[in-house]
Amino acid sequence: MDYLMPFVIALASLFPIALPAQDAPVKFGKIPKEDLQMTTYPPDTSATAVVLCDFGSLRFEFKDDNPLTSLVHHKRIKILRRAGFEYGDVVIPYYTSLMKIKYLKARVFAPDGTETEVSQKDIYDEKENENWSRIRFAFPNLSEGCVVEYKYELETDYIFELPEWYFQREIPTRWSELQLVIPLWYRYVTLTNGRQPEIVETKEMKETFILPSSGTSNNIASGTVNAIHIRLAMKDVPAFKEEAFITTMEDYYSRVRFQLKSIQYSDNADPKPIMSTWDQAASKLLEDEKFGLQITKKSKYKKAWGAAQPYVAAAQTPDDKIEAVYHFLLGSIECESGYPTYYARQDLDDLFEKKRASASEMNLLLIALLRESGVQAHPVLISTRDHGQPVTDYPIMDQFNHVLAVAESGDKNVFLDLGNSFRPPGTIAVNALNRQGWKVHATQSEWMPLTPVMASETYLGTFHLDEEGSLSGKIQTTEEGYGAMERRIGINQKTAAVYWTAEIQKRYPDAIVDSVFVENRNSIKLPLSEKFVCTLPAYAQVSGDFIYLNPVFYSNYHENPFKLENRMYPVDIPHPLKERVVFNLEIPAGYKVESLPESSRLALPGNKGRFQYIIEQKDGRIILNATLTLTQLQFSTEEYDGLRSFFGMIAEKYGEQIVLKKN
DSSP: OBOOOSSOOBOOOSSOOOOOOOOOSSOTTOOOHHHHHOOSOTTOTTOSEEEEEEEEEEEEEEETTEEEEEEEEEEEEEEOSGGGGGGGEEEEEEETTTEEEEEEEEEEEOTTOOEEEOOGGGOEEEEOSSSEEEEEEEOSSOOTTOEEEEEEEEEESOOSEEEEEESOOSSOEEEEEEEEEEETTEEEEEEEESSOOSEEEEEEEEEEEEOSOTTOTTOOOEEEEEEEEEEEEEEEEOOOOOOSSOSOGGGTSOEEEEEEEEEOSOTTSOOEEOSOOHHHHHHHHHTOTTTHHHHHOGGGTHHHHHHHHHHHTTOOSHHHHHHHHHHHHHHHOEEEOSOOOSSOSSOHHHHHHHTEEEHHHHHHHHHHHHHHTTOOEEEEEEOOTTTOOOOOSSOOGGGOOEEEEEEEETTEEEEEOOSOTTOOTTOOOGGGOSSEEEEOOTTTOEEEEOOOOOEEEEEEEEEEEOTTSOEEEEEEEEEEEHHHHHHHHHHHHSOHHHHHHHHHHTTOTTOEEEEEEEESSSOTTSOEEEEEEEEETTOSEEETTEEEEOSOOSOSOSSOSOOOSSOSSOEEOSSOEEEEEEEEEEOOTTEEEEEOOOOEEEEOGGGSEEEEEEEEEETTEEEEEEEEEEOOOEEOGGGHHHHHHHHHHHHHHHTOOEEEEEO
16 A cells, blocks of 8 residues: 655535635536547457546535535446446445435437436435435446446435545546545544655645534634645546456555544644554554453353353464364354454343354454463454455554464464364454454554465376376375465355366366365365265367377466556465375376476466476476465565566476377
């Protein structure tokens, strides 16, 4: 995340100010002829749709002695192809108790200029959950070449964060602009992502204001205040196309956010801090009834501790106690999904008795029970990968959506994350692997790196090839770390035979899988091993006296995962990985090796990734041993070409064939 705005924006006012604002770039309902006639977008001829203009104007108001903000949002989209019709379905989310959507209007314009207005009866206000609602509607009469636009006002009395503004999306944007007009009573920290606005204009001036009521709690009458007019704009913003190995696209879209830092109503008064320090935030959390008190007040988890004691009684070392409490809770509570928060909805004992809790709630109970058993344990707040990278400079608490436990065992920290019975202690959910987490501690709160274990997978195939090109034999797989965890999930959702049949048939539709044996299916700290008999009909191509076959019978990297020629955002891989493919082939009688692929070794700069491909003929057999290892997790855009080339050469190598010739 970048903090590249060339100023600290100071925003505020408790009502509209008569400041000369920049004209809006477009007027609702006035579509230029050239936009209606546009058939392709020249900067991106592959685009199915383009945002012609996205304009927002934010102001502060004062209603019933309370400050609020109002954002007028006007968006216009050109639909170029039928595949772009999805942008004719609009959803506007809002926080039910804090926000209102007002004055919504929407129209669609055919290429010939014919207008169709979206009827109010076709605009739906739906409740998603206890906190969020959404406005939903669909534009009628869509056609290739049409233009759709809508405009509404978002009003909220939650001024601690201003509505964030996206300059960029998954389709290109011709023009995006945000205007703010507010005086310097409130000071905001500005957080920006991605490409920065080309236009950054600020204008400061004094304005006179009068509050509508003398009974305001702020005890302010009238006077002048320095006001600022801010204009941020970008043009010809390219589409952001999602590819493998990212956290969330929200981390990379060009956008701006504002977080309230302090308030100062008078030049003679000191600024009142709104944004606390990390230590202050930790102290407040530890006193919170739904967080810290859940793990410090024994009355909140007394029943759970009573039930856990027989399981912990025999444990002597910290590692033994961690294992005992961890597995006790895994077997006692079913994890509920859909609650992305670090708070407990109820007392931990109530959740324990219900036998259902969110992963965060389970982790809070884990911390409490570990402390009772004599193990030092603390909560660690994180933002999951699909929620966005954390901001470490400022204590913005709503950036966190999950809590882990960290336990001290000797001189090591053990991160714990309940919620999946196939995840051993020391291995947190893949979605939680977002670089670092914040340990909540009364005197030593700190950011801690989240160092993941490796995903290790080995595929060993021992085969016989017949003269018709069919391959038959045995496959043995061994997985450790995240590789074992993901595979255990797969084979336990189905039978192992059904799972592996479907897995092999993804590449070989006629494959036959039989006699599947699984070792250490539920021993989650041990490597997972699977063995099965496999027949791959017509695996090889037979042409006259020659047989052609590929020795890489199974791999996750037959294809280059990096498709984009130019990638505008970094690569972020959740954990290190290692894949080994061993192919042991008995040459059919009456044939000899005509040619083999060449052995090869590749490495990324700094030995961040390695690939070895060794193939040889020995005693009537062909043996391939190919190993890919990737240890670096983050690659910059400057390193992307090298990474893409590295995986491209692996995929190319995996496509090379053995040639056999009849004697």
